[in-house]
Every structure is written in C-alpha cells, then in structure tokens.
Amino acid sequence: MASIDYPLEHPKIHPREFSFSETLYAWVATVDHKRLGLMYIVSALIFLVIAGIMASVMRIQLAVPNNHFVDPDTFNRLFTMHGTTMVFLVGMPIVAGLSNYLVPLMIGARDMAFPRLNAFGFWIFLFGGLLLYYSYIGGSGLSGAGSAPDVGWFAYAPLTEKAFSRGASSDFWALGVMVSGFGSIASAINVIATTISLRCPGMTLSRMPVFVWVMLVDAWLILVALPPLSAAQIMLLLDRSLGANFFNTQAGGSAVLWQHFFWIFGHPEVYILIFPAFGTLSEIIPIFSRKPIFGRPAMVGAVVAIGFISLGVWAHHMFAVGMTSWSNTFFAASSMLVGVPTGIKIFNWTATMYGGKLRFATPMLFCCGFLLQFLVAGLTGIMLAVAPFDWQLHDSYFVVAHFHFTLIGGLVFGVFAGLYYWFPKATGRMLSEKLGKWHFWLFCIGFNMTFIPLHFAGMLGMPRRIYTYAAGRGWESWNMIASIGVIFQAAGILFFVWNVIQSLRFGERAGDDPWDAWTLEWATTSPPPEYNFEKLPVVRSSRPLWDLKHPQDPDWKFE
Amino acid sequence: MIVHALAALLQTQVPGLPEHRVANIFKPLASPAQSEYEIAVFVIAITTVIFVVVGGLIVFTIVRFRRRPSDDTRQEPPQVYGSNQIEVAWTVIPILIVFVLIGVTARITAGVQNASPPASTVKVTVIGHQWWWEVVYPDFGLTTANEIHVPASPDGKTATYLTLRSMDVIHSFWVPQLSGKTDLIPNRDNFLWIDPKEAGIYLGNCAEYCGTQHANMLLRVIAHPPGDFEKWMAEQQKPAEQNPQMTEAKAMFESLSCINCHTVKGTPAVGKFGPDLTHLMSRETIGAGVLTNTAENLRNWINDPQVAKPGCYMPSMKLTDQELGQVVSYLESLK
Incomplete structure (x- = not known):
C-alpha cells in the first residue's frame, strides 16, 4: 500500500545531561503541548491528594455522632475547599491536561494551534489555584473574620454577601476560581483550533479518534458554559466591593438569580468533567477487547447530543426553590432525556467488549469499574431528575453519594484507566501491573464502601454539609462504614503514588506501542520527541495502526 | 387554678x-x-x-x-464495527422509558404543587x-x-x-x-x-x-x-406568667441586654433578633433543637451558648453566678 506512509524510522535522540537550572528553565518556559499537558496532570494529581486529605478529615469528623474532631467553621471550610478544588483544580486541569497531551498526538500534529496561549492557560490556572489557597493566610482581610471560604462550592447568594461573609474569603473564592477558569477557556479555544485546523493528511472528522471528538465537544461546552460563571463572579465581586446589589437580598437583589447563573454553568460543568473519562474509555476498551469501537457514529452523536441537552437542564438543581410545576416538569424531562445518549454510550462500550478477547490489564480493570459504577450513578441521576422524588433527595447525602459515583466512580476511575494506559507513552516505562491491581481493588472496594452507605443515610433524612449530627437518627452505622471505606481508598492511592515513583525509575521499558494499539500516538517514540512525528503521518481510516499491522485486512476497505 | x-x-x-x-x-x-x-x-x-x-x-x-490462556494471542477476534438496528433499538427503548417517567413526573409534580x-x-x-x-x-x-x-x-x-x-x-x-x-x-x-x-x-x-x-x-x-391543638394554642396566647415571687428575677432579666434580642410578651422585653421566650418552658428543646430543655441545659446554655452551638449569634453574657441564677429562675417561670 504505497499511500500509507508512516514514520517507522524514528530519529535517534542522544540525550545529554542537563543541569537542574536548565531543566527547571526548560519546564517553566516550555510551550510544548506534552510538557504542559504533564504539568496540568501533575498539578491536578497534587490537588487531588490535598482534596482527598480534606475529605478524610471530614469523614473522621462524621464517623461518630457529636464528634469534636474539627470545629464547625473548619469543617465548613473543608467541604468548600474540597468541592472547589475537586471541580476547578482537579477536574478542569485533567480535561486540559489530557487533551493537551493527547489531541495533537492522536491527530498527527506537531503541537497545539497556539502554543504560547497554551502555556498562558496552564500558568494562569495554577495561579488561580494558588490564589484560592492563599485565602488560608489572607482570607481574614482587615475585619479579621474567617480564613478560607466557607460558603460551599456553589457559593449560594446571599451567604456570600458582605453581611454574611465578612473578611476576604469569598473574594478569594470568586477571584481564584475565575482566574483559573480563564486558563480553561484558553485551553478550550486551543483544542477547538487544533482539531479544526491541524489534523494530518487523511484525518477527516469521521476518522478522528473518539477521544478527540469528545474533547472537541468538551472544549465547546467549556467555551459556552464557563463565561456565565465568570460573569456571575464579577457581579458578586461588584456586590462585595463596589456596592452593587445583584445578589444582595437586603437591598432588593435576587438570591435565585445567582442560582440560575451558577447552574447554567454548573450543570454543563459536570459533563465537562466526565467527558475525559468518556474519551479514555472509548480508546481503551477497544484496545483491550481487540475490537473496533462499536457504533462509532452513534458514540460521537451521543457525545454531541449530551453536549446540547446538558445546556438545558440546569434548574434540576433548583426543584426546591419554588418554581412553577411547569418549570419543574420541563427541567425534569430534559434531565431524564440526557439519560438516553448516556445509555447509548454504556451500551456501545459493552457491545465493543461483547465478542472480543478481553485482557484485564489495569487500564481495563478501571474501565470495568467505571461501567458498573457509572451505571449506578446514571440511575440515581434518573431518580434525582424526577422532581417530586428530588424534593426528598435534594441536598441530602443521597445527592452526595450520587455525584461521587459520577465523579469518582466515573471520572476518577476513567482518569486512572487513562493514566495507566498512557503512562508508558509519556515516560517510556510501564507502570507495575502488580501494584496497579492492588491500587484498583483497594480503591474500588473503598470507594463503594464509602459511597453506597451514604445513599441510605440521605434517604433517612441526613442533609449534606452538616458538621455533626445527634445520635439516634439512624445515621450512625452508615456513616461509620463510609468512614472506614476511606482507609481502603487512601491505601489504594498510596499504591498508585508508590507505583508511579517506582516505575519512573525501574519500570519495564515500554517501547513505542506496548498495548498493540491502533491510534497515531503509538506510532511515535515513547516519550515522543518535541516535534512528535518526524514526518507527518497520512491516514486512510480511523485505525491507522491497524491498517499498518494488517495490510491484508485494512479498515479503509470497510469504511 | x-x-x-x-x-x-x-x-x-x-x-x-x-x-x-x-x-x-x-x-x-x-x-x-x-x-x-x-x-x-x-x-x-x-x-x-x-x-x-x-x-x-x-x-x-x-x-x-x-x-x-488457551487463546491464540496473534489471532484477533472478528472485527465488528456496529449495527444500525441495534443502535436504533437501544435508543428507542430508553426514549420510551423516559417518556413514561416524564408523564408520571408531570402528574405527581402538578398533583403535589397544585393540590x-x-x-x-x-x-x-x-x-x-x-x-x-x-x-x-x-x-x-x-x-x-x-x-x-x-x-x-x-x-x-x-x-x-x-x-x-x-x-x-x-x-x-x-x-x-x-x-x-x-x-x-x-x-x-x-x-x-x-x-x-x-x-x-x-x-x-x-x-x-x-x-x-x-x-x-x-x-x-x-x-x-x-382537639389538643386548640388547647395548646389557648395556652400560648396567654401573656407571660406573672409570678409575684419572681419580681426580683424578672427585674434582673429586664436589666440585662437579653431584652434587646428576645421578646417576653407583656414585658419590656421586645427584641426581635432571637426567639420569642414568652412560653419558653413549653418547648422541649433549646437552641433550635441542639439541647433538651432541662434546667441544667438551660443554665449552661445561658452561661455560654458557644459551647453547645459554637458560632451562633447569642453571645455569652458573662453573667455572675447570682445573675445567672436569677435569669434562669425567671425563664423557668415562663411556662
């Protein structure tokens, strides 16, 4: 096949020793999409550990009734910072990091479309995160009240107004999150421009890997959803510093207005967060099933559909604010409709596995965990979409359990799958399978042990965000089991950290293509050179490396 | 009587x-x-x-x-790319389920809200x-x-x-x-x-x-x-208890800044910031449910509410033992 032209001859690289300052300079000043992607992912993992420690402290406090492990203000800061960190400083940089690292490699490009904007995006995100955390030192402001924000991650007005939130903590929340959001917007623009204009010859949109499709839709969602949040945060800052009264109910402002602004960002946001996991699964399941993704057009269509529908469901977070029964029904209906394309995705992943030869390496184990846990999350999501049922479940521990099933059982499992899968590409070394399996099983058991019981606590009337509770209300045993589960989760994470440290130095050499995969990132060296491909590849199907490995039976004959 | x-x-x-x-x-x-x-x-x-x-x-x-283990690793399974019939099936069936759910939701939502x-x-x-x-x-x-x-x-x-x-x-x-x-x-x-x-x-x-x-x-x-609700209401509508033995304690209570935040009907205490205390002793709890309303709990609560409910807006009034005793005994008379 003369037209298939791959850079099979890799350029020889002779690395020389760099001094510490040279290395530091190379990382700080880099505009390379791979280094920026890695920096995004490493910062996200560091923030993940910080947020996990916060969660563990909260679980210690709630393990038994009437506990005095932390005081109420500390607890309220913990859940605010835990939620804000997980959403804006873990989930968002994971989106940016994975798409930065993988999109150019998968579409056969040498870099992102705007490399310097890319670097700006990363540093402004990191600055926003540090600004938020600086509130622990500077948040008390001149009036000496409070330190870190304690208003919850969705910072409902008027609790954030000057009258109820003194000091500067809410200003740090608004500014830190807004500034880190600028980074996400920059990265989204970059992903869109890159996928539109830098695809290699032959890479039509219909041949683009599903991961890239998902990240493209994700970038559009970020671009549409994040500005309303930034606008609302600017309005909040105007309220607090310049005497505007958008959300100041004591001067006739509207508390419900903030909720509309926040959730018109906030609901698309949960899809923004879960999409990277959708992307990694769509790449990993085919490779470990040895079959192409089942129903490619349906998978892409489902992601686009989720993107559109998710923009019209926001008020299902507001069933309890007293909207009319017509509004409640509309938002219940639109929320349930999201279940249809989400279901299509789960069915297609299962169908991809059906009839395959499944190999349960660690990435695949995490994918299987994702499928079952995300199924539970989707079904509890249907329960929450039913407005009358939601009047009971809303703001209870059932909701906490539900969204942790989506964001840990779903997103974090999907991200771990991706990390185990692409670690060899990024570092040139395999992660240990043995430690990886310990990580998976401990984390899976711990996660389910923590979050299954919390559904029941919520059904017994336990509201979220309480720092303590009295004995005798039926919540003790559920909370105790949940807290014990944290020990297993933490142990799992320790195995992961140890695995990364060990494998970076002693891991088995990966070679270019350790998983016998089919997308372009596996056609270059591990780690890839700065320019990714010596010669731009030319593709003729959605599985270019399959074509290369099976010249008698290439995909392009069927597509 | x-x-x-x-x-x-x-x-x-x-x-x-x-x-x-x-x-x-x-x-x-x-x-x-x-x-x-x-x-x-x-x-x-x-x-x-x-x-x-x-x-x-x-x-x-x-x-x-x-x-x-017996599988030949070189042999790939049959490559199946998808099936339009199957896609349609698992799109249409969930849509039907969702429509049933929407119908039921609409009915119950309207039923509860507009009843x-x-x-x-x-x-x-x-x-x-x-x-x-x-x-x-x-x-x-x-x-x-x-x-x-x-x-x-x-x-x-x-x-x-x-x-x-x-x-x-x-x-x-x-x-x-x-x-x-x-x-x-x-x-x-x-x-x-x-x-x-x-x-x-x-x-x-x-x-x-x-x-x-x-x-x-x-x-x-x-x-x-x-029938009992009406009895309860009749009790509550009465003005505060006027117990002649409590004159001194009442005067003490009214001399303190308690009355800036709390109301005791028919007395100079007309504050609106905190709960109405006119029939305090008819309640089972204090501090919005944080403590049961016993003599000991009430005394500790008034001495320093920040112990049972740290951060609440009722301050510790730094009362002397004698003042505390009189305030508590006055409040205990508010049946």
Missing part, C-alpha cells in the same frame, strides 16, 4: 407523643410525602430493572469474553434565621420558635398551610416524613402544606447550607391529636 392544672396536663401530654426520630422518606405520614413516596417506589422499581438487565449484561460480557388542601387549614408562617426558626401563627397573633405545633389530620380534613420566608440567607424546610423540602428564600414567599396522619413529633433539618451552624438548625413538628 384550672389553667395551671391544664398546663400541667399539657406538659405531661406533649412529651408523651411518639417521637419519629428516624426520618425515613419511605415511611411517609402526610399527603405530600405519600405522593413522593409512591413515585419514588415506581422510579426505584424501573431503575432496579434497568440496573439488573444492563449490569447483568456488562458482567456477563466481562466473564464470557475474557481472554483465556387544594382540605378546607380547614391552620396558617403558619415559618421564617428562617441563622440558625433558628421563627414560627408565626398570623390568625392567632402568636409568635413562637423552632417547634411547629400543628393539628394532626387522621381523617385528612385539617391541613397546615406553611408560608416560608427567610430573614437572612437561604434555608430549606425538610421534615422527610411529612413532605419533601422547600427553600426559604429572602424576598420571596414559598408555600408548603402538610397534613400529618398521626399525632406525634416529627424531626427534620434545615437542608440548605446556611452558614456556621447549619448542622444545628433542627426542625420539630409537633402534631397534636384532634
């Missing part, structure tokens, strides 16, 4: 009501909670079937198609404060706090209509066995109605995060058996 005897009788009767401490949403005891329970069971049944079918399929696939309550209703306005509930009976000119007394409605004929407001930030009214939650939002009136089927004490919580002491903003709805 008769009044005192009646009061004593009430004192013994109210704690005698069964207390529903475990607020299980699957044990509804009022109409709105009952409707919500019914749709909950319906939705759980559907989602359980989906879970068993889809989850079973995933597990089956994982087990059945795992690679076995006309029974003819004879008691109107109650509940006003959320950081971290307690003001309870106003506009038709009776009565203001009390934290414990909402309503008539039970075993025959479904007496309901209580709640108007929900907030003085400061957003709170949420949630007594799971009576009704799902509705928020209390500043500058806005929300409504809720309940008709407890059984006399008893129903526990609930503020369900919208509202600041430091969100956790200890507890709700108690006390549903009286038929």
